[in-house]
Amino acid sequence: MPQARALLLFLDASTTTALPAGLEGAGAAVERWPLADISAGDAGSLTAVAGRLSRPGAVMVLDITNVEQAQAALRQLALTLARPALWLALLPAGRDHEAEAWWHQGAFDAVARDDTAAFLRALRRTRARLQDPVTDGPELATLTRLKAQIHAMQASLDNIPAPIFAKDADGVYTGCNQAFVDYLGLPREQIIGKTVFDVAPPHLADVYDQADRQLLASGGRQVYEAQVKWADGNLRDVIFHKAVFHDAHGAVAGQAGAIFDITERKRLESGLRELAQTDPLTGLLNRRCFIERAGVQLAEARHLREAVAVLLFDIDHFKQINDIHGHAAGDAMLRHLANLGRQHLRGNDLFARIGGDEFAIVLGGANDVRAVAARLPSRVAATPLSFDGRELACGISLGAAVVMADDHDIDSALRRADAALYEAKRQGRGRSVVFDGHR
Numbered sequence: 001m002p003q004a005r006a007l008l009l010f011l012d013a014s015t016t017t018a019l020p021a022g023l024e025g026a027g028a029a030v031e032r033w034p035l036a037d038i039s040a041g042d043a044g045s046l047t048a049v050a051g052r053l054s055r056p057g058a059v060m061v062l063d064i065t066n067v068e069q070a071q072a073a074l075r076q077l078a079l080t081l082a083r084p085a086l087w088l089a090l091l092p093a094g095r096d097h098e099a100e101a102w103w104h105q106g107a108f109d110a111v112a113r114d115d116t117a118a119f120l121r122a123l124r125r126t127r128a129r130l131q132d133p134v135t136d137g138p139e140l141a142t143l144t145r146l147k148a149q150i151h152a153m154q155a156s157l158d159n160i161p162a163p164i165f166a167k168d169a170d171g172v173y174t175g176c177n178q179a180f181v182d183y184l185g186l187p188r189e190q191i192i193g194k195t196v197f198d199v200a201p202p203h204l205a206d207v208y209d210q211a212d213r214q215l216l217a218s219g220g221r222q223v224y225e226a227q228v229k230w231a232d233g234n235l236r237d238v239i240f241h242k243a244v245f246h247d248a249h250g251a252v253a254g255q256a257g258a259i260f261d262i263t264e265r266k267r268l269e270s271g272l273r274e275l276a277q278t279d280p281l282t283g284l285l286n287r288r289c290f291i292e293r294a295g296v297q298l299a300e301a302r303h304l305r306e307a308v309a310v311l312l313f314d315i316d317h318f319k320q321i322n323d324i325h326g327h328a329a330g331d332a333m334l335r336h337l338a339n340l341g342r343q344h345l346r347g348n349d350l351f352a353r354i355g356g357d358e359f360a361i362v363l364g365g366a367n368d369v370r371a372v373a374a375r376l377p378s379r380v381a382a383t384p385l386s387f388d389g390r391e392l393a394c395g396i397s398l399g400a401a402v403v404m405a406d407d408h409d410i411d412s413a414l415r416r417a418d419a420a421l422y423e424a425k426r427q428g429r430g431r432s433v434v435f436d437g438h439r
């Protein structure tokens, strides 16, 4: 095996005095090549340096004191050398952060000039790489190129704001981008080499695992909605986009996936749905939604051969409440009635504000229609509204009707309830009338 020779290439004479101590201890033959300003394109120096670097086992140590000079030297050498040389970047003290940039430029490693131990380690590793026949020659160029491509690919993935991951065919994470690390709030080393059961709560991990199995069995792509526990511990709504990838023999080798957070979209959608379905003042259903749901409830009740009743009520002399106490008092009264009404209903009853001071109820079971119809006006009369330090009394009139077997929609029952309400008003308000018979 060829002995590695470190060719120290200094571009500036002033830096040669600060050589890492104990370099010879690395077992490498060190050849100093001071004052060769190959960055200036000095043809003689360039040829001499290239000649030394083309010897088996030669490693170039490039002094990076002057970044521009170092880059120019690399460009000149690349044009001159028959094959790429292995080289280390020797960084001035305090500039360790530049290391990554030099790896991207093809350095085998980049170490600080004042960290002798690191320098010697890097030199030894470089030597070991040179003695590995697989990595010598053209294969080294391929490997270096691949390494640069992987770096570039990872940098691109890390720039994408959506979390991205890859897993092998056993569901073990093999890669991910920075957004995925940030999204889960786990360090990369707690993700790579692990499975969903290590990174997610059990009930979510089961969902992902089942989806993974289906995807790997069927191949192709998969898109599904799920939840992910975010870095702050809260659950987020997401869409997973996943696809399998194959090995050289066409067998499924794993899957790559991306996560799109739809939490905000879902929140807006549910807000819009709520706005479209409810009365903003009382929080009750609005007229349109009430009619829609009443129709569904009627159909279900008919299917189960159950009776359904409709109740309508409105506030007596509500105009006077507005006129005497103001519109805000009127609004408070509407909310007060909504709350009183809610206390008399069961979970599957529908309750809506269908007009200015008009409310409607669908009772799931018609048996207690008379009891509810009688109770509500007296409860309202007995429960004045506390508003602005005063007690405001009010009354309601109520009409009720049972949905008949031959009612095909809720409209005819509403008409009968309305007629009963009219009758309650006519009889002097503050009372209820239950419609008997067809009209």
Ligand SMILES: Nc1nc2c(ncn2[C@@H]2O[C@H](COP(=O)(O)OP(=O)(O)OP(=O)(O)O)[C@@H](O)[C@H]2O)c(=O)[nH]1
Binding pocket: 281, 314, 315, 316, 317, 318, 319, 320, 322, 326, 327, 328, 329, 330, 331, 334, 355, 356, 357, 425
């Ligand atoms: N504060 C308030 N008032 C409303 C609202 N919507 C409608 N109104 C008022 O409700 C009142 C309804 O009056 P009317 O239909 O004449 O009924 P009423 O005064 O209750 O008379 P009777 O029903 O015959 O006892 C009107 O003065 C409307 O301005 C609302 O959202 N807030």
